Every structure is written in structure tokens, then in C-alpha cells.
Amino acid sequence: MNFSDLARQLNVSTATVSRALSRPEIVAPATRKRVLEAVQRSGYQMNGIARSLRTQSTRTIGIIVSDIRNPFFSAIVKAVEDVARTNGYSVLICNADEDGRNEEVALHLLIERQVSGVIHCSAGANLDLLRVLQKKSIPLVDLDRQSGLEDVDTVILDNQLGAALATRHLLELGHKRVAMISGPKHLSNARKRLVGFRKTLRSAQIDIPKQYIEFGDFRERSGQIAAERLLSLPAPPSAVFVANNEMMAGALFAIREQGIKVPHELSLIGFDDARWAQYSDPPLTVVSQPTEAMGQKAAELLLGRLRGERLANTVVFEPQLVVRRSTAAPSEEVKNSRRRGCKKASMG
Amino acid sequence: MNFSDLARQLNVSTATVSRALSRPEIVAPATRKRVLEAVQRSGYQMNGIARSLRTQSTRTIGIIVSDIRNPFFSAIVKAVEDVARTNGYSVLICNADEDGRNEEVALHLLIERQVSGVIHCSAGANLDLLRVLQKKSIPLVDLDRQSGLEDVDTVILDNQLGAALATRHLLELGHKRVAMISGPKHLSNARKRLVGFRKTLRSAQIDIPKQYIEFGDFRERSGQIAAERLLSLPAPPSAVFVANNEMMAGALFAIREQGIKVPHELSLIGFDDARWAQYSDPPLTVVSQPTEAMGQKAAELLLGRLRGERLANTVVFEPQLVVRRSTAAPSEEVKNSRRRGCKKASMG
């Protein structure tokens, strides 16, 4: 069943059928009615592939995320899908699993499938394929992580500020031995968080021993390993800033295994909020990002480009410190402040 | 840049270019080499749309999930995407947000896009569109929830057993006043869980007051409301079985708001495990499902169909009881007396 069949049945041309469906106002009312009825009756559904080939437009946006199970990215996907759907687009999803090569495969696939645009959370892919997108003038939005390509629409968090917020919070509580579990060096957001951490400590004249900075890969397991190493140091930190929520889960696992009490013996602060962080025992102090808003903005930016608009190039969102109960003054301070009365933790 | 351009450059026909790429063994080695080199050099990427139109195959599988942010579904998506990718398929994702109408829109879209197959977690859509799939012989796999269509490949959990496991656990702890927050009646998995719950209680000769069964919609907010109602009953339950993890989050919220201590004053058992359930305070006792395995199986079943194999029609996975610390024997005070008026909010 296609336009030819319908056209034959109705004694009209395929052109008329096509027009009746896509620009009803230009066909005679009587004809239009006949066509639409026939379409209804036969349960005909348009072949989108043929249409895409002819119109050179798939109305599909490709999204490459680093790890779909990470609630951060699933919220992103949800937001993007929402915006896409209400604008008549669909979403082709690719999972890079924090691996640049997978990401390249995904880009290749999206190009072949002729997607209208791409939203892209870099896992560190080579820039060549991204350049191919540009050459084909397929709009691209970097989300959460900057690929390093020049002249690209970008939606990010102010990561440096976020890290500064976290670090400052620890300093204000009186911590001096502050460690960080950072993300991989080749990702822009990880680097920025590390910079924010370092700068804040430096400006407070606090020294950071080399061993206090661990590099993970943003995945759970690496957080666990990093935490184990920090905890086995001769002079372990009194507070740890973990650069994303997956690694936080791993770190927490290691910490519980060793029976270390949070926040009494160790303060923990995470990056990016997640449901489990709120429900966790204790509820985690984190730097939160407006995840859905970021996904939505990325999609809107992309759709804007597709409409030919020239919008802002880079949108930077603000992180927010959410104080819960995984951070407290280091234990000596706790003892001293007992006299003054009970310390109150604010609920995030 | 397309086959015509390439062909002209090389003084061959488009047919030869096509064959050099898709069935290299049937073109002369010298020609093949020339073509492949030209492809490399020019950075040509196949137009998948044109290919799809001609071959009548998109190598795309559509997946409709009820709520992508639910970790259960994001794990499913991840598993499906993995299997799809390693078999040269891509994944078009649609979010139904637990609403049958959205689901219908999604089905429509997937049909238009000519997907090769569909994996489908019903949110209660009308069966007509699913029948269209069958008529077009687009393979379909029902996952997690049975749509009610006859002769459909299905991957589900033994939901009744799962609910029985949960209920029995509560009974064994000595609970007599057991309530349930169920999912919506029109979803097969919700119904099965309710049946498992009822049967288990009945066979233990325990009566279930009408008010002890609340119906939510599998989303967080409804769990909260349901819990509030249960807690405000003249004779509130001493244990609650919550039929999915989203509603559990809501219920937990309500319970904490009222300062009720779990499991001391109220035992809680959930359905489907999630990271936050493990980290929660207290860690939640749940019935867990092998989520990834289910997603993987669904994808494999679908790909099998696409290869023309005739496989098992229905695969049923086994749930498992994971006992953590949100369930305990009912305490005497709760057993004997109604809840006292005002309780101090506990920080836990």
C-alpha cells in the first residue's frame, strides 16, 4: 500500500495524494476529502524513508551519551526526547560507555543515517568525525563536555565554579586534608572541576599532596579503587570531593566496606545530584546541576539551528551547592564545638 | 558526493561502486582497490536512507519505554542498545511517560520510520496499532508488560511469584496488617503483582481490608499519596509492599515526612532493585529482577525473528528476594496500639 495504490483507487495522481496529505490547502476540498477518507479507510501510513530521501531530511536527532544508566544522562535523554517529540523529531540514541572509540562508531552511524542534528556528550573521540558533521553542515551541540571543536554550540555547567563551591564548603567546615577523586584528564568537565578544586585550595593556602588527587574514569568501579587508595594512605584525607555520581557510588561502597563513618570520620561531597544521593545514608552533600534544563536547552539550541536561527553559541548553567549530611567539620572540631550546642545540618 | 560522483571519477558505473562496497568479492580486485581507495580519499559515507529505501530495511529497532528515567528502563535501554549495536542495528527511543496515548503516538512514529522491529513496554495503548505492526509483519516483543495481543514474543518476570516472595517475607516476620501500593489495573505486571499479594495473604488466612490496597500509576508522586493515605488510616498497616521502585521513592518520602521509623514502626518492601535502594537509609528489602538480562533477551528474541528464526514465544525470568533492612518483625507498640499523635521527626 502506497501512494500509487491509493492514487489508482481514487483515479488521481500520486502528486495529488501527496499534496492532500502534506499541503491540504492547495487541493480542492472535494478531492481532499476523498483522499483523506481513503487514507483513513485503508489505514495507510506514510513511508518516512521515502519521504526522507526525497526531502533530504530525516527529522531525527542523534544523541550520544556516555552512559545511559547514569541518571544524569537518562535525565538528559528524557529532556531531549521531550523537546524533540513536541517538535516532530525523533531520537536515535547511542551509548558510548565512556569510550572514545564507541563514540566514533556512533558518529559514523549517525552520519550514515543522515540525522538532522547531533547532541553529543563527548567521551573523548577524535575530532575528525565531528569535522565531517560540520562539513556536511549537520548541526552539533556539545553537551556537558566540550569536544574541543571550535565554533560549536555548547551547553555546559560552570564546572569550575561547581568544584569551587564544593571545595569552599569543605574548607569552611574546617577541613585541611582535602582529597579529590577526579574524572579522566581528557574530558573538559573533569579538567575544569579539578582546576576549581586546586584553585580554591591554593587561594586558601592549603597544600595538596600528589596522592590526594586520584584520577578515575567517571565510572563506579574506578571510584571504588580511588577511595581505597585514599583510605590506605599513611595520612588519609579528612574530606573527599568526588567528581561525579558514579564514582561516588563506588567510593561509598569502599568506605562502607571499611566501616568508616560518614561524616564523622570522613566528609564526602559529590558532583551531580541523583535520587540515591538524597536517600542515601547519610544523605549526600552534592553540587547539583540543572540536568533537565540542560538537556532541554541543548535540544532547543539544536532545533533552533535546524530552523536556521543563529542563537547563542554557548550556554553555561550554574551549579548549586546542596548541603545534606555527608559533610561535617573534621572530628577534632566536632569535639570542640560540642560545648556550644548541637550542630545543625540543613536539609537539602 | 554520492555513488554517481564516485563512479564518474573512476570511470565505472554506480553499480560497480555499490558492489565494491557491499559485496567486494564479486568485483575484480583491481577495480575494488580503486573504488575503496577513492572512497577513503573522499571521505564518502553511505547514504543509509537511500539504501534503506531500496533494500526495504532500516536495521533500526524501535523501543518504547514507559519512563526512561526509571533505572529499570534505562538498564533495559542500555542492554538493548548493546545487543543492537553489536548486530549492526540502531535504536530509536520513545518515551511514553506511562501514558497510553503517548505510546500510540510513538507506535505511529515507529511505523512511519519503517523500523525493523519493536520492543515495547506497554503503558496501556490500544491494540489497534500493535495489530498494524503484525499486519506489516514487523516483529514485536512485549517487555515487562504484556500488551494483551495474542501470539507475541514476550519477556517478563514472574510477577506473581515476585509478589508472593515479598508477601511471604512479611508474613514470616510476623506481620498481620499488610498493605500494598499497587500499580495501575490496566497493566499486566501490576495486576499480577496484586494477585500474588492477595493469594499469599489469603492462603495465610489473613484478611485484607479494602483500604489496605492503594492503586498508583507507577510514578513517584502517586506512591507518596498512597503512602499518606495508608498512614492516615485509623488502623494503619505494619508493613507495606510497594509495587515498583518509583512509587517506593514517593512512599519513602511521605514516610520520612511523618517521621516514621523504618523498619521499627513500619516495614517496607519494594519491587525492582535500584542503586538508591541499596544506598538508602535503611537499605531497602526488595524483590529484584534481572533487568539487563531481560533487556538483552528481548533484543535477542527480536533479532532472532528478524533473521527468520522461530524461537520461544515467551521467556519468563525469576525474581529474587533481596533482604536488607527495611523489613523487620512488627514492634509491640505498633502491633497493639494505634500510632501516637505527634512524633518527633527523626533525622534518619
Added chain:
DNA sequence: TTCTGGTTTGCAATCGATTGCAGCCTAAGA
């Protein structure tokens, strides 16, 4: 009746790859 202008409709090319069929070319065998 003829002409004009606007509305509807149809013809046929087009998007870019795939593929059945036929023809060419070469090398081996007669």
C-alpha cells in the same frame, strides 16, 4: 463566443543506492 486569470491536477524528474539481466571480455579447449 472568446479571452483572461486563477485554481486544480497531472507528468515526469528526482532523491541515492541496489540488483536482475544482458553483454563484454578473456582465456582455455577444440
Added chain:
DNA sequence: TCTTAGGCTGCAATCGATTGCAAACCAGAA
């Protein structure tokens, strides 16, 4: 030298919709 078989290649149709252009049609004006 002439067949013949088999390996390569090209022609042209095809997938199913869209669209520029031109033709047909109709009503009203001259």
C-alpha cells in the same frame, strides 16, 4: 581460428514520496 564458459561490468528499473512546470479546467468579463 572458433567456441564456450565464467568472470566482470553496465544498463536501467526500482524503492515511495515530493515538486517544478505545464496543462486542463472553470468562471466571469469583454
